[in-house]
Amino acid sequence: MNHSPTAARLATRIERLKPSLVREILAVANKPGIISFAGGLPAPDLMPDMRDCIDPDTALDQYGASEGETAFRSAVAEWITHNGLPVAPSQVLALSGSQQGLDLAAKLLIDDGTPVVTESPSYLAALQVFELFGASVLPLALGRDGPDPATLDALLRQHRPACVYLIPSFQNPSGYCYSPEVRKVIAEVLDRHDAVLIEDDPYRSVSLDVTHPMQPICSYLKRVPWIYLGSFSKILRPGWRVGYLAASPQLMPYLVRLKQASDLHTQRPAQAAVANWLRHAQRDADLARLRAGYRLRRDAMQTALERHFGDLADWDVPQGGLFFWLRLRQHQATRSTLDATLARGVVFMPGESFYPGPMKPTNTMRLNYSLSTPAEMERGLAILADCIAAVSAA
Numbered sequence: 001m002n003h004s005p006t007a008a009r010l011a012t013r014i015e016r017l018k019p020s021l022v023r024e025i026l027a028v029a030n031k032p033g034i035i036s037f038a039g040g041l042p043a044p045d046l047m048p049d050m051r052d053c054i055d056p057d058t059a060l061d062q063y064g065a066s067e068g069e070t071a072f073r074s075a076v077a078e079w080i081t082h083n084g085l086p087v088a089p090s091q092v093l094a095l096s097g098s099q100q101g102l103d104l105a106a107k108l109l110i111d112d113g114t115p116v117v118t119e120s121p122s123y124l125a126a127l128q129v130f131e132l133f134g135a136s137v138l139p140l141a142l143g144r145d146g147p148d149p150a151t152l153d154a155l156l157r158q159h160r161p162a163c164v165y166l167i168p169s170f171q172n173p174s175g176y177c178y179s180p181e182v183r184k185v186i187a188e189v190l191d192r193h194d195a196v197l198i199e200d201d202p203y204r205s206v207s208l209d210v211t212h213p214m215q216p217i218c219s220y221l222k223r224v225p226w227i228y229l230g231s232f233s234k235i236l237r238p239g240w241r242v243g244y245l246a247a248s249p250q251l252m253p254y255l256v257r258l259k260q261a262s263d264l265h266t267q268r269p270a271q272a273a274v275a276n277w278l279r280h281a282q283r284d285a286d287l288a289r290l291r292a293g294y295r296l297r298r299d300a301m302q303t304a305l306e307r308h309f310g311d312l313a314d315w316d317v318p319q320g321g322l323f324f325w326l327r328l329r330q331h332q333a334t335r336s337t338l339d340a341t342l343a344r345g346v347v348f349m350p351g352e353s354f355y356p357g358p359m360k361p362t363n364t365m366r367l368n369y370s371l372s373t374p375a376e377m378e379r380g381l382a383i384l385a386d387c388i389a390a391v392s393a394a
């Protein structure tokens, strides 16, 4: 008898399923002794104490509603409204991390060949999902204050994309934060066309020294439908996998059914704990402590970068979020130094994977500052700079 395994007939979309460089690098980054600037992990010592918020109700051990817990949906609706986007609890869907929202939005909007606009550079795992579902991604160049609205207008006019995916507050990977003016004009442009806006906002609460308002773009829209994604990963605990979306009422029934088909519902005890935290007297003090802690780390990273990268690269000091985004002055590929830095115990994210489309500037790199101590920053950046200088001298 022949017992050799038969090749499985996989769906054609599997050919588009690219391995994620982040996941591969993160697998190494978690090894003991490695200094990691690679991931977007929050600092464990700055995570709020949640012991008071855990709900012992054993009813939460039972299956629950696909939309999410009633208490969670109403606390989150208040939170989103407080952040500048007025929504009702019925517009909120609990997610197993905001990454799930990208998956649901892609299932809702993207067929094989559907044009989708994303910033360039953009969040790697969003590009991965959109491409898996067959999107033809149209890159929109990103500046410090956001993208050029006229360029977006031209893309919308020419390609009629199904959706536009934007991360306006402390964008991943660039750290850029759209100005209030750009937010308003982008909304006006979107309202002239018929693409759905997917606004991804996981870093809003890691705001360190922005003085202008960061009103969600969705709040300015008058006509086009929108999906707004949020997360508790960066401020509470990523391992709990709790995020949310809010959406235009007309999209909600489809999103709820897609959620149901995907995982029935988000885990209930974590939703209950997050809802309790959102209403807890300590909430704002927890956030203030978190921001103060990240400010210190961001400043320590800036000092170490000035010392080791002052002659090698240009960057902006991020006003929030968890990353520095560097452009090497010499046009060398940062990826080509990864093996050498790894051999010396340091990992980072080469920037090229964040670019959709064929034009991928290779001289960029994303450096996370939330996980390392100042001493590790000093040591890790010295090694990184040394490896980069060695490649440019070769």
Ligand SMILES: Cc1ncc(COP(=O)(O)O)c(C=O)c1O
Binding pocket: 040, 096, 097, 098, 099, 100, 123, 167, 172, 200, 202, 230, 231, 232, 233, 238, 242, 243
């Ligand atoms: C821009 C962006 N969107 C979504 C996510 C996913 O976050 P979550 O942990 O809520 O799934 C991340 C995580 O790093 C992110 O940077």
